[in-house]
Amino acid sequence: MKKSILDLFTRMGKRLDGPTFFKEFEDSSKLISELEAIASDIKDVAVKEDIAMDIVYIKAGDQGEKNVYYELKNSFIPMIILHNVVIQYDDYKAQMDFILITHRFICVLETKKLNGNIQINTDGDFVRSFTNKSGKVYKKEGMYSPISQNQRHVRILENLMLQEKVIKRTPVLSLVVIANPKSIIDFKFAKKEVKDQIVKYDQLTPRIKKMLEMKSDVELMTTSMIRMSDFLVEQHVTAENAWVTKYNKYLAVDYTDTQATYNQTDELNKLGEVIEEKINSVKEEIAEVIENEIDKETIRKALVKFRLEQSRLENIKAYIIFNNNQLDVLLDKMPKSKEELMKCQGFGADKVKKYGEQILKLIS
Numbered sequence: 001m002k003k004s005i006l007d008l009f010t011r012m013g014k015r016l017d018g019p020t021f022f023k024e025f026e027d028s029s030k031l032i033s034e035l036e037a038i039a040s041d042i043k044d045v046a047v048k049e050d051i052a053m054d055i056v057y058i059k060a061g062d063q064g065e066k067n068v069y070y071e072l073k074n075s076f077i078p079m080i081i082l083h084n085v086v087i088q089y090d091d092y093k094a095q096m097d098f099i100l101i102t103h104r105f106i107c108v109l110e111t112k113k114l115n116g117n118i119q120i121n122t123d124g125d126f127v128r129s130f131t132n133k134s135g136k137v138y139k140k141e142g143m144y145s146p147i148s149q150n151q152r153h154v155r156i157l158e159n160l161m162l163q164e165k166v167i168k169r170t171p172v173l174s175l176v177v178i179a180n181p182k183s184i185i186d187f188k189f190a191k192k193e194v195k196d197q198i199v200k201y202d203q204l205t206p207r208i209k210k211m212l213e214m215k216s217d218v219e220l221m222t223t224s225m226i227r228m229s230d231f232l233v234e235q236h237v238t239a240e241n242a243w244v245t246k247y248n249k250y251l252a253v254d255y256t257d258t259q260a261t262y263n264q265t266d267e268l269n270k271l272g273e274v275i276e277e278k279i280n281s282v283k284e285e286i287a288e289v290i291e292n293e294i295d296k297e298t299i300r301k302a303l304v305k306f307r308l309e310q311s312r313l314e315n316i317k318a319y320i321i322f323n324n325n326q327l328d329v330l331l332d333k334m335p336k337s338k339e340e341l342m343k344c345q346g347f348g349a350d351k352v353k354k355y356g357e358q359i360l361k362l363i364s
Contacts, residue, residue, distance in 0.1 A: 016078035016222055022229040023082035023236070025069045028058050031241055038247045047250050054243060064113025064179030065097060067201045067297070072098065075205040077212070079103075080229045088237050089160040094153040101228050103220045104212055105171045108157060110150035111201075113179040114143075120190035120198075146176045147197050166231045170218055173211070177201050181300055182328070296331050302362045303327060310355070321355065322346060334363055 032055055039051040065083075072081055080101040087094050098109035116130040116139075124147070130139040151174050158172040178185060179201045187195050199207045304327070311318040322330070326346040335341040338356045342349065347356075 016080070016225070018076050019072055019079055019081055021073075021081050021083065023085060023233055025065070025083045027066070028062050031243060032058060034241070034244050035247065038244070038251065042247070042250050044250060047247065051247060054246075058243065060113050061111075063297075064201075065111050067113075067179045067181075068098065068109065068111050068177050068204065071201055071204045072100075075208065077102070077205065077208055079208075080225050082229065082232055085232055085235075086237050087157055087160060087232075087235055089156050089163075092156045093237075094156040096153050096157070099157075099232060100208070101220075101225045102208075102212060103222075103225065104214075104216045104218055105173050106157075106161075106167070106228070107173045107175055107208070107211070108150060108154050110146055110153070110174070110176045111179050112146050112176060114183055115180065117184040117186065118178070119186040119188075120194055122189045122191065124191065124194050147174065147194060150174045150176055150197075160235070161228070161231070164231065166228055170220065170228075171216075175199060175207070177204055181297060181331075299363055300327065300331055303330065303359065306358060306362060310358075322351075330359070330363065335360065336364065 035051050035055055035058075039048050042048055042051075069083070082099045082101075083097070085096045085099055087096070096108050097111040100107040100109065114128065116128045119127045119129065121127065124145060126143045126145050128141055128143050129137045131137050154172050154174045158167075161167045161172070174197055176198045177200075178198065181200075181202070183200075185198065185200070187198075303322075307318045307321045307327075310321055323346070326344070329344045329346070333340070333344055335344060338352050338360070341347050341352050341356055341360060
């Protein structure tokens with residue numbers, strides 16, 4: 001690893017021209033394969049179903065981190081980035097989704113692909129609500145603050161780097177990135193210090209640029225940034241994944257007696273097959289939902305690009321063509337004709353006549 005970092009450093013000519021990954025992005029395909037292998041060796045149908053659901057959660061988390069990775073990679077900000085770093089410090093362990101090393105600060109990113117809308121009250125509590133198609137809230141639940149979670153990671157990282165004298169005055173900052181394009185964050189009652197630590201993934205680049213513009217006495221040289229990155233890569237520990245540990249214990253269970261009884265009854269066998277079919281059906285439906293989310297994200301980016309390019313051609317503000325709320329309506333209704341497009345909020349006859357064909361083409 002050292003050699004590759006030094007080689008990269010040499011190629012850069014001792015300067016950073018843009019975002020540089022010292023620990024590249026890795027998805028969870030290997031973990032998912034391990035869980036699927038475990039599931040194939042387990043007889044308990046309920047455990048198989050739990051594994052299937054956990055795989056869905058892992059894939060959703062993966063998509064959230066991919067959204068953040070895409071934004072960082074295309075930010076054009078000179079910084080060093082490390083993905084999925086696990087640090088052990090004394091009895092503490094921290095898994096960090098992304099670590100950014102800039103010439104002014106180090107920033108730990110915690111990526112959250114949360115469903116539902118999020119409200120933050122004056123005490124900093126997070127309340128998540130879920131709405132139906134008509135917009136009516138049918139469920140509310142509290143959730144552990146991702147800010148508190150990430151601040152713990154920051155403390156562990158900062159204490160380790162100070163103890164090892166890798167940093168002296170370099171601030172270590174926390175930023176929680178909401179990676180679900182559909183999530184709405186209500187900051188109305190949140191304190192400023194809370195607002196400053198949360199950002200939607202599509203606003204990540206401007207937020208980092210704003211942080212870099214803040215007054216600071218720290219101005220790191222590229223060599224110092226390289227040294228910090230090298231240290232973090234060396235400190236990264238590979239541990240058995242918690243998901244795998246969670247289910248490995250079921251492999252040691254002896255099902256011989258129960259399975260023998262189970263096999264004595266043909267009806268139970270048939271019932272087991274029906275349950276298996278239902279699980280597979282549910283897995284396929286969930287996979288389709290995830291695929292649709294990914295497709296919608298592709299369409300969103302295409303529509304945002306069209307809006308920006310068209311606004312520049314007409315020398316008007318981008319939101320005049322359609323604003324973010326209207327963009328969400330397009331993604332929700334996915335109109336297939338001009339008639340359906342005119343039923344979407346903010347799209348009257350004139351706007352549909354002017355932009356309708358291009359919008360429908362991007363959606364289709």
